Amino acid sequence: MSNSIKLAILGLGTVGTGVINLINDNLDELKRRSGRNIIITEVGTRRQRDDIDPDIIQNSDLMAIAASENVDIVIEVIGGTTLAKDVIMHAIKNGKHVVTANKALLAEHGNEIFAFAEANNVHVAYEAAVAGGIPIIKVMREALAANKIDWLAGIINGTGNFIMTEMRDKGRPFADVLNEAQELGYAEADPTFDVEGIDAAHKLALLASIAFGIPLQFDKVYCEGITGITLQDVNYAEELGYRIKHLGFAVRRDGQGDNNAAGIELRVHPTLIPQDALLANVNGVKNAVLVNSHPLGQTLYCGDGAGAGATASAVMADVMDLVRVLGSTDNDDQGSNNQNNHGHHVPHLAFIPEQLSDTPILRAEQMITGYYLRVHANDNPGVLADITRILSDAGINIDAILQKPAHKVGQVPVIILTLPVVESQMNLAIEKIEKLETITDKVVRIRLDELA
Ligand SMILES: NC(=O)C1=CN([C@@H]2O[C@H](COP(=O)(O)OP(=O)(O)OC[C@H]3O[C@@H](n4cnc5c(N)ncnc54)[C@H](O)[C@@H]3O)[C@@H](O)[C@H]2O)C=CC1
Numbered sequence: 001m002s003n004s005i006k007l008a009i010l011g012l013g014t015v016g017t018g019v020i021n022l023i024n025d026n027l028d029e030l031k032r033r034s035g036r037n038i039i040i041t042e043v044g045t046r047r048q049r050d051d052i053d054p055d056i057i058q059n060s061d062l063m064a065i066a067a068s069e070n071v072d073i074v075i076e077v078i079g080g081t082t083l084a085k086d087v088i089m090h091a092i093k094n095g096k097h098v099v100t101a102n103k104a105l106l107a108e109h110g111n112e113i114f115a116f117a118e119a120n121n122v123h124v125a126y127e128a129a130v131a132g133g134i135p136i137i138k139v140m141r142e143a144l145a146a147n148k149i150d151w152l153a154g155i156i157n158g159t160g161n162f163i164m165t166e167m168r169d170k171g172r173p174f175a176d177v178l179n180e181a182q183e184l185g186y187a188e189a190d191p192t193f194d195v196e197g198i199d200a201a202h203k204l205a206l207l208a209s210i211a212f213g214i215p216l217q218f219d220k221v222y223c224e225g226i227t228g229i230t231l232q233d234v235n236y237a238e239e240l241g242y243r244i245k246h247l248g249f250a251v252r253r254d255g256q257g258d259n260n261a262a263g264i265e266l267r268v269h270p271t272l273i274p275q276d277a278l279l280a281n282v283n284g285v286k287n288a289v290l291v292n293s294h295p296l297g298q299t300l301y302c303g304d305g306a307g308a309g310a311t312a313s314a315v316m317a318d319v320m321d322l323v324r325v326l327g328s329t330d331n332d333d334q335g336s337n338n339q340n341n342h343g344h345h346v347p348h349l350a351f352i353p354e355q356l357s358d359t360p361i362l363r364a365e366q367m368i369t370g371y372y373l374r375v376h377a378n379d380n381p382g383v384l385a386d387i388t389r390i391l392s393d394a395g396i397n398i399d400a401i402l403q404k405p406a407h408k409v410g411q412v413p414v415i416i417l418t419l420p421v422v423e424s425q426m427n428l429a430i431e432k433i434e435k436l437e438t439i440t441d442k443v444v445r446i447r448l449d450e451l452a
């Protein structure tokens, strides 16, 4: 077997430990598939660990590891956007290929990091950064390379899906399930990233870039989390044949039709989807990404979205890609066997950097979705007529109405499902509904999508 490939793992938490375990468990498979021996030569850890193979150098100086002669590929799994960035830039400068699971870092600084990697002829691989173990980056960059992607929708946070599933199926309290997700290694170091939708927004920014060939624009992703979802809305949605899932959407709009703007919608929010949609039945820590592309049509990719094993699988898939590049003699631009050559001809963001487009990202009020509205009204004659008149005057088509028995004396919840509408129109209609004397509370609104 030819020369060993030397790995450094920075950070021995959930993912770093998962990678060590995977290598220990599957080394024979890795060798047979790559034709190379794969060894961990160094690990970056804050404190000396006695559970690590004594042949592996333990070092708290991550910058030294990133420049070490003893390392071919640097695996960054410390998380965060400060030291992680410095270490990755240092590794790139020193000609190392990098594998990272750090979606926060790439969503915020990926444009700079990828440009620096290209200038230094190395690759920064990031399969584990989106949807855990699902090979969605590889699929979208390579397997769908001949397609034009129109939209994608995905459950892209395992913690959030785990919490919503456990709450719905077992009636468990939010805080209790979040606690379990942390114990299982699913949650981010700061779990507000999971429950407020920020982690999903990081991943969506990455998916949208490789779907549409646009630069990373995390700051333009519209983002709502799951903390405002009540069991009451979950149950009403189920009664109407829908399920609430926390989804990320990236949608290309061509600007056809009244009030429609051309551009890309990037949004993360709870969404009612039909109960019989495949995505509605993706539960627990599972993630799934539905991609609609031309000419292929809809394809769905599903698997564990978080946790040590799933994430280590994605990290090591990237390592294997790089091992094959490092091992090839005919894959680089000069035909040489330069160990540091880029070799990997798949562009970081799927499109060649000069071809990234400046298609605008649409503002929230320009986005188009259906809606679930829950309106609390005094049980007076004519109240329903007032609400439906306001919606109809705003050009909003009602798809279903459900009036529930009064749960407080004289007050009835009215549930309305609408067809897709431009958000600015819905904002105006809700403003008018809330001004009606018969309306007692703020209108609750959740977006709705038929995924057709
Ligand atoms: N846990 C999961 O399921 C997934 C995590 N990720 C990403 O992978 C990365 C790591 O996540 P986890 O392993 O879950 O986090 P973690 O918090 O379990 O592990 C991070 C480790 O890095 C160590 N570390 C931090 N700064 C260090 C320093 N200066 N020197 C040495 N060690 C240092 C910490 O002590 C900790 O052991 C994050 O970017 C996360 O977003 C991505 C996909 C899934």
Ligand SMILES: N[C@@H](CC=O)C(=O)O
Binding pocket: 129, 131, 132, 156, 157, 158, 159, 160, 186, 187, 188, 194, 199, 305, 306, 307
């Ligand atoms: N915290 C994240 C981990 C994987 O990306 C999640 O729950 O999805």
